[in-house]
Amino acid sequence: MIEALKLSRVFPGGTGSQDIAAASDVSFSIGKGAIVGMLGPNGAGKSTTIRMLVTSLLPSSGTARIADFDILKNAREVRERLGYLPDQPPLYNEMRVREYLSFVARVKGVHSRELRTAVDRVLDQCDLVTVAGRLCGNLSRGFRQRVGLAQALVHRPPVIILDEPTSGLDPLQIVEMRKLIGSLRGEHTVLISTHILQEVTQLCSHVVMLARGKVVLSGSLDEVTREKSIETRFIEALDHVG
Amino acid sequence: MSAKARAIFLRELRSWFTTPLFYVLCSAFLLLSAFFFFSLILQFNAVLQQSSIVPETTTSLNEWVILPLLETLEIVLVFLIPVVTMRLLAEERRTGTFELLKTSPLSASEIVAGKYFALLVVLAVTVLLSAVFPASLVIFSDPEVAPILVGYAGLLLFAAAFGAIGLFVSSLCSNQTISGVLSLVVFLVLYLIDTPAEKIGGTFGRMVRYLTPASHTESFVRGVLQGDDIFYFISLIFVGVFLAARALEFERLR
Numbered sequence: 001m002i003e004a005l006k007l008s009r010v011f012p013g014g015t016g017s018q019d020i021a022a023a024s025d026v027s028f029s030i031g032k033g034a035i036v037g038m039l040g041p042n043g044a045g046k047s048t049t050i051r052m053l054v055t056s057l058l059p060s061s062g063t064a065r066i067a068d069f070d071i072l073k074n075a076r077e078v079r080e081r082l083g084y085l086p087d088q089p090p091l092y093n094e095m096r097v098r099e100y101l102s103f104v105a106r107v108k109g110v111h112s113r114e115l116r117t118a119v120d121r122v123l124d125q126c127d128l129v130t131v132a133g134r135l136c137g138n139l140s141r142g143f144r145q146r147v148g149l150a151q152a153l154v155h156r157p158p159v160i161i162l163d164e165p166t167s168g169l170d171p172l173q174i175v176e177m178r179k180l181i182g183s184l185r186g187e188h189t190v191l192i193s194t195h196i197l198q199e200v201t202q203l204c205s206h207v208v209m210l211a212r213g214k215v216v217l218s219g220s221l222d223e224v225t226r227e228k229s230i231e232t233r234f235i236e237a238l239d240h241v242g
Numbered sequence: 243m244s245a246k247a248r249a250i251f252l253r254e255l256r257s258w259f260t261t262p263l264f265y266v267l268c269s270a271f272l273l274l275s276a277f278f279f280f281s282l283i284l285q286f287n288a289v290l291q292q293s294s295i296v297p298e299t300t301t302s303l304n305e306w307v308i309l310p311l312l313e314t315l316e317i318v319l320v321f322l323i324p325v326v327t328m329r330l331l332a333e334e335r336r337t338g339t340f341e342l343l344k345t346s347p348l349s350a351s352e353i354v355a356g357k358y359f360a361l362l363v364v365l366a367v368t369v370l371l372s373a374v375f376p377a378s379l380v381i382f383s384d385p386e387v388a389p390i391l392v393g394y395a396g397l398l399l400f401a402a403a404f405g406a407i408g409l410f411v412s413s414l415c416s417n418q419t420i421s422g423v424l425s426l427v428v429f430l431v432l433y434l435i436d437t438p439a440e441k442i443g444g445t446f447g448r449m450v451r452y453l454t455p456a457s458h459t460e461s462f463v464r465g466v467l468q469g470d471d472i473f474y475f476i477s478l479i480f481v482g483v484f485l486a487a488r489a490l491e492f493e494r495l496r
Contacts (some may be wrong), residue, residue: 056344076349085339086338090339090340090341090342095256103249107347110348
């Protein structure tokens with residue numbers, strides 16, 4: 001469902017500095033219905049890789065396929081099949097939650113006949129019914145994140161990509177958010193970027209570890225943690241790349 | 243307009259009418275219009291009293307009040323439009339909502355069309371509200387109506403053309419202030435280059451002069467409709483909107 005094929009992205013380093021390779025030959029494959037954790041410390045290239053997958057950033061080389069469509073050749077088709085929650089939920093503060101979700105549904109191509117049903121479904125799914133009439137700008141961080149997730153789900157995309165979905169949430173909000181993401185298993189293919197190891201062990205069936213822009217470890221969680229804990233594997237992987 | 247562009251248009255329009263910026267700008271424009279209108283009326287009264295030969299009232303009202311009012315409002319718009327256009331795309335970049343538009347199945351043209359049509363409505367409402375002053379003249383006196391209508395059509399075209407250029411500048415900037423300042427500089431250059439171009443003369447001078455909006459609004463404010471001037475403003479609108487769409491497309495390819 002998600003297939004990264006040697007994705008690389010180089011940013012210019014500025015005058016007198018070397019170019020920065022934020023992602024180098026990142027390759028992995030994610031099957032239908034799986035929840036996959038993209039793990040890595042800050043600056044590992046997780047967000048860069050994700051931005052390339054969601055067609056927000058053009059790769060310097062390589063490509064990827066989302067739901068059988070190439071991100072370079074069929075960007076529009078990819079966008080139609082993709083739900084994306086960036087690290088900051090993209091909310092219009094002056095809009096009410098229901099209005100905002102209706103707007104997103106429209107731009108994602110949901111037919112006007114199905115609009116109300118689609119919005120009601122995600123309001124219910126993300127437990128937002130009580131705040132449906134509130135302004136996005138007045139919501140707590142936890143609710144903002146949930147609205148962000150709801151906008152990613154409103155057009156029922158087969159693939160969902162979440163960039164650090166629990167960052168900045170309090171412990172209770174983290175538990176609720178993880179429960180919500182866990183409920184997507186099976187119906188959607190989910191890729192989560194995170195640097196929280198616990199999140200991966202709780203939610204994911206597969207893991208892709210990145211360090212310094214490279215994939216250092218990937219596989220099913222069972223394989224990765226068969227002999228050593230995920231913490232140990234993570235530290236070993238980081239040591240390996242120096 | 244496609245359903246997606248219409249969604250952008252309605253959201254943008256709603257955003258304008260539910261935030262204070264529109265009302266502040268509209269009030270400022272109306273206040274300035276009122277100030278200039280009453281100053282011109284007072285000036286006209288003084289001329290009437292001083293003149294031993296009373297001028298023919300109908301012509302004079304148009305010449306002494308309407309014409310300079312429209313010219314002044316044009317200058318006010320040069321300063322007001324950058325404040326309106328600076329937030330169009332720069333604000334979306336600042337708040338992160340541009341990422342949503344960028345990763346949605348929307349074409350750059352749909353984003354730009356939705357935003358531009360909403361901008362047109364905002365500018366048209368602002369400009370047309372100021373018509374209350376010439377309208378009061380029509381009610382209480384007897385100016386020629388046709389030149390007022392043509393003058394306002396020119397003012398709307400002028401606002402639409404500068405709006406399109408402002409949208410293009412906003413599509414290049416991620417900072418609202420930079421977008422506003424840059425638009426103002428572009429507008430001032432476009433607006434003020436008319437006089438030096440006139441002085442230069444020759445083919446080059448005439449060419450530069452043709453490119454400035456000021457030379458094309460002259461006939462409008464005098465109540466004369468010329469196809470050449472209409473064509474000029476419509477071309478400017480197309481160029482602005484086209485470049486804004488290309489700038490967004492280019493950004494997606496970076």
